[in-house]
Amino acid sequence: MYPRARHVRREHSGRRPSLARARGHGQHMVETVRVRFAPSPTGLLHVGSARTALYNWAFARHHGGVFVLRIDDTDPERSTDENTAAILDALRWLGLDWDEGPVAGGDHGPYFQTERSESYAGALATLKETGRVYPCFCTPEGLAERRTAAGGAWNGYDRVCRGLDPADTAERIETGEPHVWRLAVADDPPDIVFDDAVRGEMRFPGTAVDDFVLVRSDGTPTYNFASVVDDATMRITHVIRGDDHLSNTPKQIVVFEALGHDVPVFAHMSLIMGTDGKRLSKRHGAASVKAFREEGYLSDALVNYIALLGWSIDDKTVIVSRDELVEHFVLSRIANNPAVFDVEKLLWMNGVYLRDMEADRFRDIMVGELERAGLTDATDAAARPEWYGELAALVVDRTKTLNDLPGLVGFLFTDEVVVEEDARAKILLKEGAGAAIVAARETLELVDPFDAERIEAALRGLPERLEMKSRLVFQTVRVAVTGTTVSLPLFESIALLGRGPTLARLDAALPLTTP
């Protein structure tokens, strides 16, 4: 009565999919790779989703294929336009451009699921014609009852509506009786087998798929139906997605086949976890791309870090640009075990990118951050680019995230330094601190020109003259000038500050050397 589900087999080896044969077409046909990223706009772009997007993008670019962005906004309660906008924004920031989708357009649209109801209706119509689908009038309550009666551990469907008389059901539908549409699965289905491009051969018992709901009583498609219809009509060749969809795959394969469509290649990657081994979420701190951006991470660094969470080029390569990712990206090198997100390593990597950056570019970024923090403005930055360049050179090695910047250089942009209590107690109140300040003041007054080299040469003579440890002398001056015991290099800082402000700070600090 119903066609038997076919054995689904891929001819290529699961680990190294051959594109020419990937979909079992004619052996000479090389299809254009088409992949998609389909986020639900129910929140910000999560780093886990970002990695899925990244891998899809890299795969498409590697094969000269098409990267489709589709918005799965079927959940009207939680989906918002703001979220959609934020996701597009995050994707752009990450440098993941899409060829088809919102804004970009394309021949396979619309790219919002809420606008594709015609497509789903059409797919349902074909399934009705081929008898692969039937209406079910069971109420949720009735179902629940039967399920608990069956032992509680069973959530399937008992097919009570499957044998109904077509004339009868047509009438009930006519009268407006609520009903869903269920897929009619073969009675004695064979195992469902597919070659996952990252995991190899996956085999599920045919009984893993029962007569599940395709269309809800309100007429909207369920995820497993909408997703398949979209992937089919958008001619997606490779479905690269999270592990959480692995168990849905057999269902989707059955739908693809019922629809008479080729089954795409599937590639399932595992999820990203927090340090507690649970799925990464806001509970673990920053979890969205936006949050990392706001915390001062570079998009290049985030992309690099995420790319290597569950994927690698070889046993040594750690710094990978987008271009290198595209060049080397292969599905078979995606790891199949879940990865814990380690902020420490991201932090380190961000520093690497900061240090590798063109000096001028870093300077401009720094200026932008200082403007944002209200420490400086564009006119000042434009007026003395060399000064900012020198500052930038001093600061790069000490910057982990962009948010560190204001704290690092703040002392240069204030009229009055506030000496930290701790620093005063530890340094200024030490024996000889006052003398050091007086001597430093006298020396610096005479340095000319007032540059780092000469300042250093002059100050270097002090310890011996004062018969003090050089460390103490310099720390004393540092605290007086910067207010803290840890700062940017002293001599350069003094040069950047200028003579006037430096002397003023020394004067102001002198009284602090006595209790």
Next chain:
RNA sequence: GCCGCGUUAGUCUAGUGGUUGAGGACGCCGCCCUCUCAAGGCGGAGAUCACGGGUUCGAAUCCCGUACGCGGUACCA
């Protein structure tokens, strides 16, 4: 419950039967550099390759089982 996936140092990983008494990176520790802090250089500790059986002359690598973790099992996506 049932189905599926996973398990190499604190973390990310390399590794697909012998050259592995397990390589790289973050983190950690020490030394060097040094005006503080970084950055950089050098060195070090840290993994009985989850556990137990097998197969084999030989296993992190193949097979079976156990434990633990994760996912799915819905008119969520």
